Amino acid sequence: MAFADHIGPLLRATLEVLSAVDRPLTRRETFDRVEGRVEIAPEYLTATSSSPEPRWRQQLGWRIMEAAALGWVTRRGGWAITEAGLRALETYPENELSRQLAAQYRIEYQKGKKYADPKWAPVAEALARLEPGSWTSHGDLAALSGLAWNSISGFLSEQRPSSAHRVLRNDGQISGDFKWFDPARTDSPREVLEREGLTFDEAGRADPEQRLTADDFRGMFAELPVEPVTRRAWLVRGSSVDGRDLVPIWLHKGSASLAAANLPEFAAPIERDRLKAIVEENYQHKSYAARETKLAEFDAFCNRMRPGDYIVTTTQGKAYIGRITGEVAYVASSDQRSNLRRTVEWLNETRPVPFAHLPQPLPAKLHSQSDVTELTENIAAVEELLTALGIELGDVQSEPVRELAFPAVSQELADEILIERPQLQRLADLLWENKQLILYGPPGTGKTFIARKLAGQLAEPGAVKLVQFHPSYTYEDFFEGFRPVQRADGQLAFELRPGPFRQLVEAARQHPSDPYILLIDEINRANLAKVFGELYFLLEYRDDAIGLLYSAETDFTLPPNVFVIGTMNTTDRSIALVDTAMRRRFRFVELHPDLPPIKGLLGRWLAELQVKDELAVHNLDAPELLDALNVRIEDHDLAIGPSYLMKPGVYRKEDGLDMVWDTAILPLLAEHHYGSPPSVLDRYRSSALRRSLAVSPDLRPTSEPGTE
Template identity: 50%
Template sequence: MPSSYKFREDLIANGRIAPSRKWDKYFETTENTVCGSPSAAAEIVLGRSANGFVEWQTAEGHPLRDFIDGPQSGPTRTWLVRGSNVAGFDLVQRLWRPDGLVSLAAGHLREAEPGISKAELRTFVDEDYESTLTYNQRLQLVEELHAFLSKMKPGDTVCTISQGLVYVGEIIGDAEQVASDGGRSNLRRPVEWIAEGHPYEDLPEELQQKLSIQHDVVDLTAVAGLVAGLGRTDEELEEEARESPEDVSAEIAVLARRELELPEPTVELAEDLLVHNVDWLREVRDLLWDERQLVFYGPPGTGKTYLALKLAEFFGGGPQQVKLVQFHPSYSYEDFFEGFRPIEDPQTREVAFRITDGPLRELADLAAREGNRRIPHFLVIDEINRANLAKVFGELYFLLEYRNKSVRLTYSGNDFALPSNLFVIGTMNTADRSIALVDAAMRRRFAFVELSTRAEPTRGLLRRWLAREDHDTEPADLLDALNSRIDDPDFLIGPSYLMKKGVYRDGGLERTWRTKILPLLEEHHYGEGLNVGQRYGLPALRTAIKPPADDAPVPE
């Protein structure tokens, strides 16, 4: 903030903030300094833009906003309030829609004024519900009651679900606490409901994710545009945006409903990747679009990782939308998604365990940010079959199949859904573990695409590369002869070993064959007593592709 920055610089120039004599590379105040707002004070301390109601916290971690009385100000919000199964009653049909209200059950809560601070409300709930709710249940109740009493305000949008339909309305008044039968609806707000409901199954996937969160009150502001567009066509929304340019809700709804697209593969991409035709790339794109998860599998050296990264960069629009993860036998859920890890405090040098995000959580949060939701993001998992997948994915296995749902996370306890614009491409080396050993749960959640020397685009890849690089075709002939002698298709040798510049220096082919290819085959035939060099060595293969003349000596 320019004003806060200037104030901070003036304080330093006037000596009211000076280098600390106790903390190296830190400043300290030399006198009391009055700021115009909590945010201005936080920005001076942190040296960046900051929300003071969140940044200022007690030693227990409670933010300043918890101690502020009165209704919350700011832009309008969108909320979900559940009322279809409250103590066995469907309040939506019996009370909310006929009487024009929304309610929340709080039968044991003493009288609480609208706009009550979260700190005071926490005290009320701890005392009033001590014998009826567990500690975690009381924490959740505080969040829901505070949202209903202090965060909601007239002008906010509210949604609810009943009998497979989603109903939308607008809050038109303040909260009040009344007596009700069994305390099922004693906290109330007046609402003007739209009569028409919207079938749940027809809602956008991103909205279904939020509506599946199992709380009585959920903040839906992140998908407010999707809610605003329910029941209206794109043409109606665009016309409304033109007629009322000062009201951005219609424009936001149009942008929110814009379809995510994966770009059409091009001839140039096929030529760059040396793929035999564009139709194969289109099929890969369609599989990604339909399944969201795909695995390239095949023998070593078939270009699985290279192809996965290149396609991810093309479909995502650049490398900044792609994250690579390497699986291994000791990889775990805590490494992949989130878990407690030791973190050192830079000031005290003390070590404490804190919940830390893994690569999937980081990429999912990036993809879900405002402005990123219509941009494809890709997670490439190399050697996906080398880890214990059930252990690594945990409850996320469910989300791979049901992208329109949310789950409660193991460590943080937050509700989480995989963004619709997050795609996963895995690679699987069949020489390490046959695809037949992959469990049914993974098979059901991923599309499998084979990259093998038996079929295109891998079969002719080396010959296309040799032609582009203006090399002789002998390496391709030798590779074909080699693979014709290997009985197990999972151990066929891919062309990437022979698609490197070092192979075509003096002695490079022989060196690569001796140090890269033959060791793989020795491992494959370990314990069989087979002379690998005699069967798969270059002299034997050269003889096979070009038999010697009758008077020429036969190589041993």
């Protein structure tokens, strides 16, 4: 027997126990008394691994917490029933008590969460004023709030307002899917509406004179702030519908359409679940992928589009832009090429825009294979195009878009990291021009340090993300993949979850005027072709779109405000080589102890340390020793960078330098000379280098010009 069959009697027995006493009871006292009143199945008398309590007590405890949230019981000094709890006990018979608890708790929970946003206030206020004898539609409530029709439907089903039955379809008919919130209620909604004073015609449409529109509601409560309508944009293809170009017909008739050849006639808008069932039934001859695509297209055209949205279509290498002016309608098309239709005001019918003149990223989006593609995230480009054509944007005015740009590298940053500002500015310019940059060189040259400092100068802290590659790193770790999650019932399921790069990209889309920078540490330690997958293409062709491996998204693009900085250690020869495809997509800048800006860095840092720290007086020959060491290391890629010695503690003890030399630098060189006699390291010891410098001072490496 399922526990749902037990909870009704257990909940009722709990409230009866609490109502029969004149003092609060502890949890144990309450459950002990309940146990004597209700027969419980043996499987619920056992404990679980997570608690020593029997399962029924655990489950009932959760229900009492919900009852407390509704004010049916209090838990101060023990459990006690309230007046509201007594009324519930008297009002709801048998298992109806537990059903009401679940339903009311869900409503209260949703009120405190999903619908707490002020944007829902006009909807709630309108429903409160929707009196008997009047009706409104999902479209009216959507227009009032600037929300989608689907959202209004969700609000009604979860908030359960008493006037919900007065919300009809846009044509005034009662939805065929209408159900009372109370499952025991069987009376006809039309009969209820007629008793309230609503009249219907022979086709079952409510009297339009009794309809309250969005404007009517605004007039009722002008004191409520009117939320600005969020305008969307859509690409709808019509240039090849079963081999025929319908765009000239659209322009002539002021419309746009979808074929929907296999769909039976239905009234729109329509619940997505019902639409899915219709698609599954009538497109069985199509593959599952095709059915998913059709569902997304029909749902967008029927449910998500709204009057006032922009619509873009293309034909013969040119683009046309319009505004949607009407709700969706099902029309039995004689050729089955335009069964779903919307009226459209085409804005540039006589001035089509060639693809070459479209602002980015619209050209990439127009490569989408879907018949309907949302362009809302690119609405700024659509409005930029309309402005260029001299077309008024109407009542929705877009704010001036701030131009994407890097700030100039500051002198403060240059002074902080002791690298000349023109050298840092060169790195920033290379990143801006090519979008992707790799800093490479031997260890200890400050590649990651410089990358992080530069990124922090060019972008806000929240717009910089760092990841580190390693041999087992995958596309699923980096971009997106299916990950196990625990559902509410305790079962494991797999959900598509975004990785750090996808999260950065989506954040960048929301703020197109701000640079977003991804830092990839040790970029060459992973299998780059495996990690980047199809994104390899977008790194080079930023103006194009691609389909994704896991998502249904077929027109994914990389926003122009996304930049990538990688660091690469050249010492490990097993990973030092990068394929030609990756080298073509990145600019490479070498950071080497013998080359600017790293050359002379240790000396500059030590001079700063002497000024700031009076205790730092030992081992001031460190720059000369490091330069002498790198002279003896014959392999250019195996040089030692200065960061090993850029630690104040090295210079506060007489043996500080020798300690770092013996524990950090010599072990690294020993690894490079693996298999050679131990004596090979003698030439690299600090004592040997000091002796050679003392004997031949003229062998000291020349300082970098301008650093003395």
